[in-house]
Amino acid sequence: MAAAAAKIIVVGGGLAGLSAVIKIAEAGGSVDLFSIVPVKRSHSVCAQGGINAAKNLKGEGDTTAAHFDDTIYGGDFLANQTPVKGMCEAAPAIIDLLDRMGVPFNRTPEGLLDFRRFGGTLYHRTAFAGATTGQQLLYALDEQVRRYESEGKVTKYEGWEFLSAVLDGAGVCRGICAMNLRDMSVRVFDADAIILATGGNGAIFGKSTNSVVCTGSAQSALYQQGAYYANGEFIQVHPTCIPGEDKLRLMSESARGEGGRVWVPRKLNDPRAPKSIPEADRWYFLEEWYPKYGNLVPRDVATRAIHKVVYEHELGIDGQPMVYLDLTHIDRATLNRKLEGILEIYEKFVGDDPRDVPMKIFPGMHYTMGGLWVDFNQMTNIPGVFAAGEAEYNYHGANRLGANSLLSCIYGGFQAGPNALRYAKGLTSAPANGYGASECKRQEEINGRLLSSSGTENPFKLWRELGEVMTKNVTVIRYNKALADTDEKIVELLERFRNINLSDKSQWANTSFAFTRQLYNMLQLGRVVTQGAQLRDESRGAHYKPDFPDRDDERFLKTTKASFAPDADEPRFTMEAVDTQYIPPRPRRYDAVK
């Protein structure tokens, strides 16, 4: 039997990873926490608007059942219903816990939690801390983990990157192989179970709202080791982003939750300043097309509407792919109290004050609904490898509702932690073997090949090409021909990768070398996303094909499962039935009450 103190490795220190760590440490397990960046700097920090829970503190009769229904409906019935039901039922207690941890949630005059509205629901269900809710939640969990760290229950390995899982002869996980990002050394760490909580894969699309570390590299490495990757084709394009040189910055849905209105001038190239354009000459297209939900339709619906206005009606502002998101009708004090964090971002990075001037926004890659396939206990098909948070596929189906991501991260971590511990305690001890040593050798050989490669291809340029083709063909609107071209392009990039040239071959804090390793994994995962999209000849949630405009439950009410075929060096696909035992699928439309 395994030792009394089961050893768990958690990879990733965002909300999901930290949630898992807290549960394991509290239950007496020993945890090693690995993260590329200091965990307090993880991407969860970027989440802005809030976290959903049907606390029903506004006298609206909200229930966890309604939250469950909104989430399933919003995800176009692709999510397995059992885990989503569990998440929605657990949400109110999770909010209470975060409240006890000291998260500075906005309050009502009576001192209770305040709630705002978000997309895809008619209830005030979103608790929030200004417009920096993700930051506040991450800090609260980070503080609890720091407390466990100071008590010796958690060991942090910050500045280490996961390279692969160590699998024994029976294919059971026995630890991880990781690289120290300072001295670039590769080491094996033993564990009875591991939890991957490594976030989304925005970097595959070049520019996105994701942080620099969100490459999907860890998930891809595991997929190449035999883990299933599920629903890879479901990528959320957020309707309101600020285009930038280095990334797309998110303008939170809370801007619309607090009354922000999306519009364009009815006339192309209207020369007037936006504020002096009279109501009659403005087109509030979301409010016109979706009178019930208005500006708060789900993200996929809003994104396609903006796309249509810009490219079919050709009414983008000044002929550019941009529309207005307008808050100027709301008084400054209210805006400052509820949205200051995001308004500041716009001000800093664009230079205009959104309290005075309507913001110019456009859709951008935002969230990875798909991810590592996990069972209802958060375990992948590799025994001992668990996953939680954006890195796995469980909770959002074909489209994620706003403010459900923070919830799914924490709930997923809270499930994965105890389940991993239970698994570890039931594990028979590892046979004495050299599996760790041989995995370490395999990784060192990869490093050696890269560092000695003397080709001509710059990894950052290859990445740019990948991002451009993925953004063009695999986001809002998808055609099979373009998808086939994209896959072909990625194959070409993989071929050129063999001819890579690392201008920096040093062995100290070599960030471009680490990036190049990630790039390879991005390319492999890019094929999973692209081919998955090609196979799914229907439109569902965020996945939209004009040639197949309807949802096709008969053929595609199924989870896409990709597995890596090492000899062919490409993905193979199977389809798995979706758990729909609680809510029978019905057509999803937001132009009327559901």
Added chain:
Amino acid sequence: MATTTAPLDTRSPAKLKTVRIEIKRQASPDAEPRWEKFDLPLRTGMNAISAMMEIAANPVTADGRETTPIAYDANCLEEVCGSCAMRINGKARMACSALIDKVQENGVVRLEPLSKMPVVRDLSVDRSVLFENLKRVKAWVPLDGSYDLGSGPRITPQQQEEAYPLSRCISCTICMEVCPQFNEETGFVGAATIAQAKLFNEHPTGRVLKEERLHALMGDGGIQECGYAQNCVNACPKMLPLTKAISDVSRDVMIQAVKDVFTR
């Protein structure tokens, strides 16, 4: 078929056509620093990070020598993760929000690592001292457990509005960089840590550790080292009320010291 989702920014180009980026480089903690210069075409919306991304894709100096991509810390690029603090034209600030056309002086932008943290490589520094300081002042609410114990304490909107700004600290360490008292001689903990002590001292549950936090801030390296230069509050990218936090905690530390005299 028009499916671009990342439009290029086409606002009117600034007067400058190119910008010179000068970067202080250092191969390792012990290596001698040296300067490298790069000429880049200036694009609207370009910031210090996108300039370095540009260099990574084409690592050639202004005098045509091949070099290596720059090592720097960065993650969110939205000024909320706190990673990319560095000195830009002499001023400590976040690189992601440093728009080149705003920070350039005569067409030049000089990038240097923070001067008070150990350099790892180039612009990347080791700021773990802050996280150690946060342990020292027990910057957390001591929960009984993560199981369901009902809702938290009621908190008035006014209390929330006091706490929230302090809770937005991004741990960038710029307040420590600009503080004349933050150095090896004093061992001063710095403003960020003191602000977090205040945040948790004022939380209805967190205040149970108030005495321990105040003791941690007494003596050498503690709050008394503050010289009230006020550099911190002026440099903080998130505009935390740092000097107010320091004076409030300072008062509490003094009261605690008096209490200690009578209870020991």
